[in-house]
Amino acid sequence: MAEPDIVASLPEALAASLEGRIQSARIVKGRAMIVLDVAGLDTDERARIEADLKAALSPRADVDEVRVIQTAQRTARRIIAVGSGKGGVGKSTLAANLAIALKRAGHKVGLVDADIYGPSQPLILDTRDAKPEARDSKLIPVESRFGVPVLSMGHLAKPGQAIAWRGPMAGNALSQLIDAHWGETDILIVDLPPGTGDVQLTMLQKFKPAGAVLVSTPQDLALIDAVRAGHLFDQASVPVIGLVENMAGYVCPHCGEVSDPFGAGGVEAAATKLDLPFLGRIPLALEIREGGDAGDPPAAGDGIHAKSFAAIAEKLSRWLAANG
Template identity: 70%
Template sequence: MTADKPQRRIIAVGSGKGGVGKSTLSANLAVALARLGRKVGLVDADIYGPSQPRLLQTEGVKPKARNDKLVPVESPFGLGVLSMGNLVEADRAIAWRGPMASGALGQLIDADWGDAEIIVVDLPPGTGDVQLTMLQRHKPAGAVIVSTPQDLALIDATRAMQLFHQAGVPVIGVVENMAGYVCPHCGEVSDPFGSGGAEAEAGRRGESFLGRVPLTLKIREDSDAGKPPAAGDSPEGQAFLAIARRVLTWLDNQ
């Protein structure tokens, strides 16, 4: 711990629905922010389906406790991580009701984060108990919304935006994930989930557009291997870094 407690701000990453790559975006955003010189922590608030231990190479590592608070697990990518996936066995179902899940989330966020100045919170999909408790008790500085360009995903992303606004949490901006697939053999670009939908929806609602992340085999392979692209200089990594820079510009202007 530093002598002076840092001004710590929470960035919530939400999607309104599952399957849009929110956890991958959260992990890479946190890694990119650390690469840009910020002291970062990440909370995996997806209590029922934690994936950050795999994404950030902390599988099988149990957090310790200090002064009745959890101490984050150190990821090889320069940030601390706390996830239910670090507290329970990988093959164990977490069958908890809302209050238990919300209580667990509180322990993760209120952990001993040391000198971390930014905490990225990977929220579970939807707009239920865990999300509401987090917004009411921990008041994020802002929220990043993740969506694919698909109309069905945009409907749920819009609900997530409304939830944050109702809770008085500003939306930092919208990320369009899985935005275009480049064939590794011929180089042709196709759009299996559509194109530009998230950017257009952000514009209609007066929200900032933070950028696009392509649908590539490399992101899937690197994520499964616990090697977030944001840790490197590939085109995919640069896409995440560009989004992180825009998030930092927003934070620094608050």
């Protein structure tokens, strides 16, 4: 929601021209974040409005930076962002297995690997050797053997090639992946890179997600970063569907004893504190790691770990049905 004080401080003519377009306006720690619906406006109009907003808000004593996030609904399909504030928490594994579980539940699902600098979905979904074709200047997604079409920079770059791009280039790459020929796909899972940088801002500016799923391991350090990622979605008026606790408990294959090398219950406690749904736990299991490395995600099978991902997918399905 827009804070009345921010809108009231805008010049009268500017505020009138933006009536109904300001989706969110907040100031947090000196950063003014304005989420603006720019549907139907051309490039020059969007640039002018952004410049006018920055000129109007920058002189405020409580504002050090002004960010204008422009959103416009491009397609009827809904985008679900899978994010975290920190790398190494299993976000890509969750995104791939969640997409497969949703597919098995009857949804038409596609997967975008938006981790431009460290793409991993070609490995997880066993599509490393596939190269997407193009039609009408748009990419055609690669079909995985799990029934989930996927696009990743890993399909476009040479194997092992380091991608050293500045923010605008990474943003343009993300746009090409999302603006592809997704056909009848009605849900697009987007595996975001860790953090709250340029790729995330491009996502919010050009393709407003229907919701976001946040994943974290239980320890405090990862949770702090996950909460930070949640604040970015909140500022852009993107609902956080819920939190997932990954690497939650390890069962010794020899004695059966359960240990918690990363702690236990931290994500569920954080969800309760933040008044957000807790979607479930994924254990720290060798089978999940081996399945990802071998291009054989456990969600595609019928084992106990497939059930963990299916349970999270069911909660997401219910959210989608309730927020259609």
